[in-house]
Amino acid sequence: MSTPETQEAQETTGHGDISVGVAGAGASGDGSASATRITPGNALRPEDIALEVRTGLAKPTEDVAEYALRLGDDALILAQRLGHWISRAPELEEDVALGNIALDQLGHARSFLSYAGGAWDKSEDDLAYFRREHEFRSAHLFEQPNGDFAVTIARQFVVSYYQFELYRRLTESTDATLAAIAAKAVKEVDYHRDHSAQWVLRLAGGTDESRQRMIHGLKLIWPYVGELFETDELVTRLAEAGAAVEPSSLRADFDRLTGEVLKEAELEVPEVPFAPGGGRRGRHSEHLGYILAEMQVLAREHPGASW
Amino acid sequence: MSPHGNPEVPASSATEINREAPKASPAAAPAETTGNAWGLWEVFVRSSRGLSHVHAGSLHAPDAAMALRNARDLYTRRNEGVSIWVVPADAIASSDPDAKGSFFESPQGKDYRHATYYTKSEGVKHL
Numbered sequence: 001m002s003t004p005e006t007q008e009a010q011e012t013t014g015h016g017d018i019s020v021g022v023a024g025a026g027a028s029g030d031g032s033a034s035a036t037r038i039t040p041g042n043a044l045r046p047e048d049i050a051l052e053v054r055t056g057l058a059k060p061t062e063d064v065a066e067y068a069l070r071l072g073d074d075a076l077i078l079a080q081r082l083g084h085w086i087s088r089a090p091e092l093e094e095d096v097a098l099g100n101i102a103l104d105q106l107g108h109a110r111s112f113l114s115y116a117g118g119a120w121d122k123s124e125d126d127l128a129y130f131r132r133e134h135e136f137r138s139a140h141l142f143e144q145p146n147g148d149f150a151v152t153i154a155r156q157f158v159v160s161y162y163q164f165e166l167y168r169r170l171t172e173s174t175d176a177t178l179a180a181i182a183a184k185a186v187k188e189v190d191y192h193r194d195h196s197a198q199w200v201l202r203l204a205g206g207t208d209e210s211r212q213r214m215i216h217g218l219k220l221i222w223p224y225v226g227e228l229f230e231t232d233e234l235v236t237r238l239a240e241a242g243a244a245v246e247p248s249s250l251r252a253d254f255d256r257l258t259g260e261v262l263k264e265a266e267l268e269v270p271e272v273p274f275a276p277g278g279g280r281r282g283r284h285s286e287h288l289g290y291i292l293a294e295m296q297v298l299a300r301e302h303p304g305a306s307w
Numbered sequence: 308m309s310p311h312g313n314p315e316v317p318a319s320s321a322t323e324i325n326r327e328a329p330k331a332s333p334a335a336a337p338a339e340t341t342g343n344a345w346g347l348w349e350v351f352v353r354s355s356r357g358l359s360h361v362h363a364g365s366l367h368a369p370d371a372a373m374a375l376r377n378a379r380d381l382y383t384r385r386n387e388g389v390s391i392w393v394v395p396a397d398a399i400a401s402s403d404p405d406a407k408g409s410f411f412e413s414p415q416g417k418d419y420r421h422a423t424y425y426t427k428s429e430g431v432k433h434l
Contacts, residue, residue, distance in 0.1 A: 041386045091345060093366050093377040100380050191379075198373060 044184045046110035046124065049177060053118035058177045065119030066137070066234055067244050068178065069127070070280055071166075072112030073138035076128060077288070078159060079105040080295050081146055090149055097195060101156070104188040111181045129299035133289050134282040140275060141224035143287045147217065150210070153199040154217035160192035161258050162228050165250040174242035197261045204265035218262075219270045226274030229254075347396040348374040350381070352388040360392050368393075 052058040060068060082102035089095035113124040141159065146152045167189055170182035203214040229247045238244030255269075262269055278284070298305070345367035351360035363382045368374035374393040383391065402410055418424050427434050 091367055093345075093368065093381060096384075097377065097380045100384060195376065198376065202369065202373075 044111070044180050046107060046114050049111050049181070050114040050124065052177070053114060058115065058118060060115055060119045060175070060177070062119055063234060063238055064175050064178065064243055065116040067238055068112045068116035070137040070139075072109045072116060072127070073136050074109075074142050074163075075105040075112065076109035077136070077138045077142040077291060079103070079109055080291050081142070081144075081155075082152075084146055085152065094149075098152070101192050101195065104185075104192070108181065108185045108188075111184070115177050115181065125299065129296045133284055133292055136282065136284065136288060136292070137280055138284075138288070139224070139227045139279040140277055140285055141221070141228060143279075143285060143291060144221060144224060145287060147220065148213055150203050150213035150217035151220055152217075153196055153203060154214070154221040156192060156196040157200055157218075157258065157261070158221055158225055158228075160189055160196050161254050162225075162250065163189045164193050165253050165257075166245055166247075169245040169250070172242075173244065178243065200261055200267070201265050204267050214265075215267065218267065219272060222270040222272050223275040224277075227277030227279060230277060230280070232280060345369050348378070348393045349396050349399060350374075350378040351392040351394070352378075352382050353390040354388055356389060360390065363387075365396060 049058065079102045082098050082105065085098040085102075086095055089098055109128075110124050113127045117123055117127055141155065144151075144155055146155075164186065167182040167186035171179050171186060173179040173182065200214065203210040205211070229251045231246055231248050235244050235246060239246040259269060346369070347365055348368055348371075349365050350363045352363040353360045363378075366374065366377050366381055368377045371393060375391060378391045378393050382388065414420060
C-alpha cells in the first residue's frame with residue numbers, strides 16, 4: 001500500500017475490473033442458486049436392489065417373493081393404466097401430475113419385481129414382460145379402466161389410501177428389503193393421497209356435472225375395495241413371521257381416513273356389493289389381457305431389445 | 308488475492324434463513340378461474356436453505372392449493388427445490404420493457420457505486 005507499485009497494482013484490481021468483480025460474485029453463487037439445479041439425490045433405487053439380488057446380498061424366501069410379486073404387480077398395472085393419461089389429461093399440469101404418479105408406481109413395481117425375481121433367478125423384465133395373464137397377482141382394482149377423470153381419481157383415492165396404510169406398516173417388516181422399499185414408497189404414496197383427496201374435494205364441490213361424475217366414479221370403483229383387504233394362507237404365514245402385513249388390519253384406518261375426506265366432500269361411502277376378486281390367485285377380469293398385450297408386445301416381438 | 312471477497316464462498320451462504328412458503332388455503336385465491344380456463348400462476352423455487360426463491364416458470368391452476376401442488380410436480384421433479392412460492396400472475400407489477408433506457412441505463416458508468424471502486428485506506432483493519 002505504501003509504495004507506488006503496490007498502489008498501482010491495487011488500482012488495477014480495485015478499479016479496472018469492476019465487471020469481473022460483480023459478475024464473479026454472481027457466478028460464484030449461481031451454481032447452487034439456480035432454480036433448475038438438477039441433483040439426483042440419494043435414495044434406494046431399483047438398480048440397487050437388482051444388484052443386491054445379483055450379488056446374493058438379498059435373497060427372498062419363496063413366500064416373500066410371492067408376496068413381493070403381488071405388491072409389484074399392483075404397482076405395475078396401475079402405472080400402465082396411469083401412463084395412458086399422458087397427453088390426455090384435462091390440463092397439461094394434470095398430465096404431468098398423473099405421469100409423475102405413474103412413474104412413482106413404476107419405481108415401486110421395479111423394486112418389488114427385482115426383489116421377487118431373486119427367488120427364481122429372474123429379472124424385473126422377465127417378470128414384467130414374459131409372464132402370462134394368469135401368472136399376474138395384481139388385485140382387480142388396479143386393472144380397472146381409467147374411465148373419465150373422476151373415475152381415475154376415484155381409483156387413485158382408494159389405491160393411495162390403501163397403499164399408504166400398507167407401506168407404512170411394511171416399513172417395520174422383518175424382511176429388510178421389503179422394509180426398505182416400503183420406506184421409500186410410503187412418502188411418495190403420501191403425496192398420491194394428497195393429490196387424490198384434493199381432487200375428490202374439488203370435483204365433489206365443483207359443478208353439478210363434476211359432482212355427479214365423482215359420485216359415479218366412486219360407485220364404479222368401490223366394488224373392488226373388498227379384495228384389497230382379503231387375507232389368505234400366504235399373507236397369514238408371512239404376517240405371523242413379521243415379514244408381511246395382514247391386509248385386514250389396514251381396513252379400519254382405511255375406512256376412517258377415506259371416510260373423513262368423503263365427509264368433507266359431502267359424499268357417501270358407496271353402498272355396493274364387493275366384486276369376487278381373485279387377482280391374487282391369477283384370476284383376472286377381461287381388462288388385464290389388453291393391458292398386458294400393449295405392455296408386453298415390444299419386449300416379446302424383440303426379445304432382449306434395448307433402447 | 309482478489310480484493311473482491313472470497314470467490315470460493317457464495318455470498319448467500321452466510322446465514323440460513325428458514326422462511327417456508329406460506330401454506331396457501333384454497334379459499335384465498337385471487338386468480339380464481341375465469342370462465343373455463345384456469346388462472347395463471349408464477350412459480351418461485353428455493354433450491355436449498357439459505358438461498359432466495361428464484362423464478363422458475365409459470366403454470367395454470369384452479370386455486371392456490373392446486374397451484375402449489377402443480378408447481379411441485381412441474382418444477383421440482385428433478386430434486387430442484389426445498390420450498391415453493393406461487394403467486395397469481397396478475398398480482399405481479401412489472402417494469403415496462405420499452406422503458407429500458409430511462410429505467411436501467413442510468414447506473415451504467417457510475418462505477419463509484421461499487422465498493423470495489425474504492426481503495427482501502429491505510430491502517431484500516433477488518434476490511
